[in-house]
Amino acid sequence: MTAVRLEGLTKRFGAVAAVDAVDLSIDSGEFVVLVGPSGSGKTTCLRMIAGLEAVTSGSIFIGDRDVATVHAKDRDVAMVFQSYALYPHMSVTDNMGFALKLKKVPRDEIYRRVRDVAAILGITEELPRKPKTLSGGQQQRVALGRAIVRDPAVFLFDEPLSNLDAKLRMAMRGELIKLHHRLSATMIYVTHDQTEAMTMGDRIVVMNEGRIQQIGTPLAVYDNPDNMFVAGFIGSPTMNLIDGTVEPADGAAVFRAGDLVLRLPPTHAAARGRAVTLGIRPEFLALEADGEAVGLDCRVDAVEHLGAETILELSSEGPLLTAKTIRNDGIRHGDTVRLVTDPLKVLAFDTETGVRLRA
Ligand SMILES: Nc1ncnc2c1ncn2[C@@H]1O[C@H](COP(=O)(O)OP(=O)(O)OP(=O)(O)O)[C@@H](O)[C@H]1O
C-alpha cells in the first residue's frame, strides 16, 4: 500500500493552465475521486501521475519517491481508461497477462495470477475468447483485470464506466467499491459524474478550471460546500441558487429576491447590505409543513415521479425553484403551492466571489 502526494502540480498547454498548482495528499489504501466538469483538468492530472504527460512544475510523490521525472513503466501504477484499449488479436488471458510477460514473470505464475483475478471478476469463462466477441461490460472487466494482475502500488481510473449502460454502470460501481475493500489498494478515480463521485469516494476532490475547489468526504462536501461552484455542482437535482439582497429587519436579517422573503438566522446578519446568493437544497423545500414559510406562492410547472420521491419544478414572482418531496400522488401541473423551509438549512454565498458566507 502506498500514499500519493501532489505538490504544486501544474500543467500548461500554451497559455492555458490545465492543472494549476494542485496540492493533494492521498492516504495509503484510500479511494479518492477527482470530479469536475469537462475540461477541469482531471484527465491531465491523472496522466501526469501515470507518467503519460510531462509536468510543467510540481512534484508527484508515490510513497516517499518524487516520480515527476520517472518513466511511466517505473512508477508502479496501473491506469484503466474509458476506452478499454484491449489487444484485439490476443485472448483475454493474454491481454490480462501481457504486462507480466513484458516483465518476464514466469508463465505458470502469469497464468495463476490471471486465473485468480478472472475468478474475482467473474470472467473465467471468457479467458480463451477474443475481445471483439465480448460485451462492453465484459471488456471493461478485462481492462480492470489487466490492471489488477499487475498488483500496482496505485490504481488510476479515468471514467472507466462511462461506456456502459446505466444499469451496468451502477452494478460496476458497487463491484469496484467491493474490489477496493478486497485489495485495500490506493485508488484515484476520475469522473465528471457527481453521483458516481458521491457513491464511490472515501473522499472527493472537486475540480474546476484546473484548480481544486474542495476536498472532503462526500457528505461533508454535500452539507458544507465552500463555494457556489461546489454547491451547484454536487447534488442532484441541483441546489437552488437564488440571487437577492440581504436587508436589516428588527436586528436580524431578511433576504429578498422578488416576492421571496426569508428571515435568515442570526449567523447571516453579517451579510446585510450585500448582494447574496442563497443556496437551498431541493429536499429542504417542502409544501406547507412545519417550519418557517418561505413566504412564496409557487406554480407547479412540472411534476417528476421517481417512485419514492417526487421532484417539482416551480415558478414564482421571484426565482424558479426545484423541490424534492417524498412521493406525492396528488400534486398536478398548474397547481399553486406554498413553500416552507428550515432557515438553518439555508446556505449563503457572496454573489460576486461565490465564497460561502459563514457565521
Ligand atoms: N494535449 C493537449 N493540448 C492542449 N490542450 C490540452 C491538451 N490536453 C488537454 N488540454 C486542455 O486542458 C484542459 C483540461 O483537459 P482535461 O482533458 O484534463 O479535462 P477533463 O477534466 O479530463 O475533461 P473531461 O471530463 O472532458 O474528460 C482543457 O482545457 C483541454 O482543452
Ligand SMILES: [Mg+2]
Ligand atoms: Mg477527462
